[in-house]
Amino acid sequence: MTSVPEPTNPVPGAAGGFSPERADPPAPGAPPPQLVRSPLSDGEWHRLHPLTPLLRGGLFLIVIIGIVFANLRDRLVFIFLPWLAPDIEEEVGEWEGAGGDPIDFIIANNLYVVAGLTVLAVLIVLVAVFYTSWRFHTFRITDDDVEVRSGILFRTQRRAPLDRVQGVNLTRPMVARLLGMAKLEVVGAGADANVKLEYLSTANAEAVRADILRLASGRRLAATAHPAGPRPSGRVAALSQTVGREITGLIEGPEAPVAELESVVHIPLGRLVASHVLSMSTLGLLFAIAAIVVGVSQGVTWLLFGFVPAIIGFGAYWVRSIVRSLRYAIAPTPDGVRITFGLFTTITEIVPPGRVHAVEVTQPILWRPAGWWTVRINRLTGRSAADGSTDQFTTTLPVGTAADVERVLRLLQPSLPDEERALVVREGMFGPAEGDTFTNTPKRAWWIRPLSYRRNGFRLTDDVLLMRRGVVWRKLVILPLARLQSFGLYQGPLDRASGVTNVRAHVVTGPVSPFLAAVDRDTALALFDDVAHGSVRAASADRTHRWAQDETDAAADVEEPPTVPAETGEERG
Amino acid sequence: MTNSPVPATPDSNPASATTDADASFERIVEPRSENRLALEGGVWHQISPKYVTVQLISTGSFLVLVIAATLVLTLLMHQLWAWIPGGILTVILAWTLAILPRQARSIGYQLRDDDLVFRRGILWQRFVAVPYGRMQLIDITHGPLDRGFGIAQLKFVTAAAATGVVIPGLAQTTAETLRDHLVEVAESRRTGL
Numbered sequence: 001m002t003s004v005p006e007p008t009n010p011v012p013g014a015a016g017g018f019s020p021e022r023a024d025p026p027a028p029g030a031p032p033p034q035l036v037r038s039p040l041s042d043g044e045w046h047r048l049h050p051l052t053p054l055l056r057g058g059l060f061l062i063v064i065i066g067i068v069f070a071n072l073r074d075r076l077v078f079i080f081l082p083w084l085a086p087d088i089e090e091e092v093g094e095w096e097g098a099g100g101d102p103i104d105f106i107i108a109n110n111l112y113v114v115a116g117l118t119v120l121a122v123l124i125v126l127v128a129v130f131y132t133s134w135r136f137h138t139f140r141i142t143d144d145d146v147e148v149r150s151g152i153l154f155r156t157q158r159r160a161p162l163d164r165v166q167g168v169n170l171t172r173p174m175v176a177r178l179l180g181m182a183k184l185e186v187v188g189a190g191a192d193a194n195v196k197l198e199y200l201s202t203a204n205a206e207a208v209r210a211d212i213l214r215l216a217s218g219r220r221l222a223a224t225a226h227p228a229g230p231r232p233s234g235r236v237a238a239l240s241q242t243v244g245r246e247i248t249g250l251i252e253g254p255e256a257p258v259a260e261l262e263s264v265v266h267i268p269l270g271r272l273v274a275s276h277v278l279s280m281s282t283l284g285l286l287f288a289i290a291a292i293v294v295g296v297s298q299g300v301t302w303l304l305f306g307f308v309p310a311i312i313g314f315g316a317y318w319v320r321s322i323v324r325s326l327r328y329a330i331a332p333t334p335d336g337v338r339i340t341f342g343l344f345t346t347i348t349e350i351v352p353p354g355r356v357h358a359v360e361v362t363q364p365i366l367w368r369p370a371g372w373w374t375v376r377i378n379r380l381t382g383r384s385a386a387d388g389s390t391d392q393f394t395t396t397l398p399v400g401t402a403a404d405v406e407r408v409l410r411l412l413q414p415s416l417p418d419e420e421r422a423l424v425v426r427e428g429m430f431g432p433a434e435g436d437t438f439t440n441t442p443k444r445a446w447w448i449r450p451l452s453y454r455r456n457g458f459r460l461t462d463d464v465l466l467m468r469r470g471v472v473w474r475k476l477v478i479l480p481l482a483r484l485q486s487f488g489l490y491q492g493p494l495d496r497a498s499g500v501t502n503v504r505a506h507v508v509t510g511p512v513s514p515f516l517a518a519v520d521r522d523t524a525l526a527l528f529d530d531v532a533h534g535s536v537r538a539a540s541a542d543r544t545h546r547w548a549q550d551e552t553d554a555a556a557d558v559e560e561p562p563t564v565p566a567e568t569g570e571e572r573g
Numbered sequence: 574m575t576n577s578p579v580p581a582t583p584d585s586n587p588a589s590a591t592t593d594a595d596a597s598f599e600r601i602v603e604p605r606s607e608n609r610l611a612l613e614g615g616v617w618h619q620i621s622p623k624y625v626t627v628q629l630i631s632t633g634s635f636l637v638l639v640i641a642a643t644l645v646l647t648l649l650m651h652q653l654w655a656w657i658p659g660g661i662l663t664v665i666l667a668w669t670l671a672i673l674p675r676q677a678r679s680i681g682y683q684l685r686d687d688d689l690v691f692r693r694g695i696l697w698q699r700f701v702a703v704p705y706g707r708m709q710l711i712d713i714t715h716g717p718l719d720r721g722f723g724i725a726q727l728k729f730v731t732a733a734a735a736t737g738v739v740i741p742g743l744a745q746t747t748a749e750t751l752r753d754h755l756v757e758v759a760e761s762r763r764t765g766l
Contacts, residue, residue, distance in 0.1 A: 485733035486703040491610050499608040506733035532702040536687040539764040
């Protein structure tokens with residue numbers, strides 16, 4: 001049998017696709033559960049969840065209700081709660097005479113039927129428009145790509161090739177979460193290149209995500225046992241059950257699908273708050289307070305007025321960034337790293353292997369006594385640069401100890417050997433250590449990096465280039481050579497006088513900028529050649545665009561060589 | 574090492590049939606210091622001297638315009654403040670014009686087995702190596718003045734915005750042959766992002 005979910009399956013996580021049995025070897029004969037696609041990804045066109053228009057138009061609806069309510073507040077109070085407003089009657093009397101209000105006009109002229117019909121007509125038109133747009137908004141998942149069609153008058157069609165998928169994220173805003181729905185975003189390579197499926201029921205979204213990742217990985221999926229599942233009977237009952245479950249989940253903490261996988265890092269709330277308090281912006285705030293106190297004591301009292309909004313803004317910023325990092329979890333899955341965060345709006349993102357273009361481990365000096373670090377990555381988020389939410393998708397560890405960093409690195413760079421990872425921590429993060437293996441800035445160029453010249457260096461291995469720099473802000477950049485786009489040397493007149501040069505690796509845009517100043521000139525020229533060869537070699541050996549294809553082929557060769565279904569798109573991959 | 578079945582001809586100029594119209598500079602201008610950046614071996618291909626002419630015309634006419642505007646504003650309209658921006662712009666443009674011929678001679682590219690190396694600058698040197706397989710697209714642009722002189726600018730675009738390999742002032746035929754060559758080589762070494 002299959003683990004295919006019903007659209008409103010009341011069992012949480014049954015469709016997660018990450019259940020332990022996925023690790024089982026494929027049984028001969030019947031297709032194993034991990035290779036069976038859900039009915040939503042059978043290559044046919046499917047519609048989104050019927051409640052989608054409600055959620056997408058939700059804000060609009062709330063605004064309308066708000067306006068109506070604000071305008072009719074007095075009247076509503078008078079109609080429904082007359083005892084609260086005994087003296088409102090005289091005012092109502094005034095309205096009747098004045099005739100300025102459209103509702104008074106209707107009451108005065110006895111136009112109830114016309115008004116009722118108008119409202120009804122508007123409602124019908126709205127419902128019809130929403131219904132049609134829902135009918136026209138369809139998606140399909142084939143072996144090679146994800147496609148979405150939408151629009152009534154202006155049709156749009158968007159297709160994302162699966163071997164270029166940079167990640168799949170599942171966002172569950174508060175309201176949608178209560179209704180058991182989620183929106184799915186397939187991250188493509190390029191600005192504004194994402195394909196969005198909003199909204200699906202959580203179970204379906206999980207199933208679709210698992211399918212997309214499995215198809216993208218190059219594994220072959222068998223057709224589902226029953227293409228059309230039986231329609232669910234009590235939709236309303238199921239919905240109320242969903243709401244109840246979600247509220248429980250909200251109170252009790254992480255919902256079931258997240259709890260399935262043990263996060264390798266746990267951030268205590270205290271550390272999260274303290275890490276925000278111990279930041280440069282706090283120093284700025286203290287400085288501002290000091291300046292204002294001095295100013296006020298000198299008699300410049302108007303400074304106080306600027307102070308209040310600053311405090312409010314600061315508090316809001318803190319709360320927002322702390323809430324965003326709450327319930328952070330990072331866990332390995334067969335199809336990449338799974339990162340979860342957010343308290344009210346939960347975002348779960350799976351980044352397949354080989355989609356990380358640069359990793360940076362940073363420690364500001366204020367965090368040094370506590371031994372905390374943060375990890376950021378460069379990756380293609382498919383968002384425009386102006387989008388403010390990008391940093392959510394690039395911070396993979398908001399705050400953690402060195403051991404946490406090591407565990408996160410294991411997930412982000414699985415190809416890095418263990419001893420190399422230990423070296424990254426010992427020398428790269430804390431270095432320079434005894435018997436340092438990094439190539440550092442030569443002594444004669446100390447004046448270019450007066451504080452950090454002992455630490456400022458690089459190390460090149462077969463697969464990665466490490467760049468270590470900074471004493472006040474300790475930084476370590478890890479660059480997988482297979483993802484390096486190009487490599488540059490830059491030398492100005494002062495560098496030339498000291499016989500050094502600057503080194504910059506070019507990777508996709510992101511918070512990490514892989515740059516190293518004051519590298520010895522001869523070493524840098526040797527590095528230039530080594531990196532050029534290394535990156536070509538690493539890139540041609542790289543198979544991560546179809547990360548599981550090799551292992552599938554191997555498994556197929558071992559177990560059932562002749563019966564491999566040949567029609568499932570292997571040659572098209 | 575290459576995974577291409579095509580025998581690589583690393584340093585043969587793709588536009589080997591050069592005519593007089595496609596002549597390029599002969600020697601790279603480098604800083605004198607021993608510590609300058611330099612690659613051992615390899616042939617640097619250079620750009621067309623017409624690039625200097627085109628730049629002299631466009632920058633020069635802009636300079637004339639700036640000087641004229643400054644003079645009109647100060648002498649005829651008695652707006653004395655105009656000396657300041659006008660003067661600054663004039664100095665910058667005159668300096669640009671003065672270093673232009675040498676700067677153009679410092680631009681060069683090498684076609685190695687697996688990557689393209691691009692260099693430019695004398696005081697501030699810049700060397701970039703781009704593996705062919707990283708190519709996303711190649712842009713060739715030429716403005717009206719460029720067309721008049723038969724030169725074009727070639728841009729090698731990768732997924733990283735910082736790569737910035739822009740080769741100006743190539744003879745148009747060279748630019749087109751180079752583009753076709755790069756596309757062909759990139760196709761045989763195609764990698765993921």
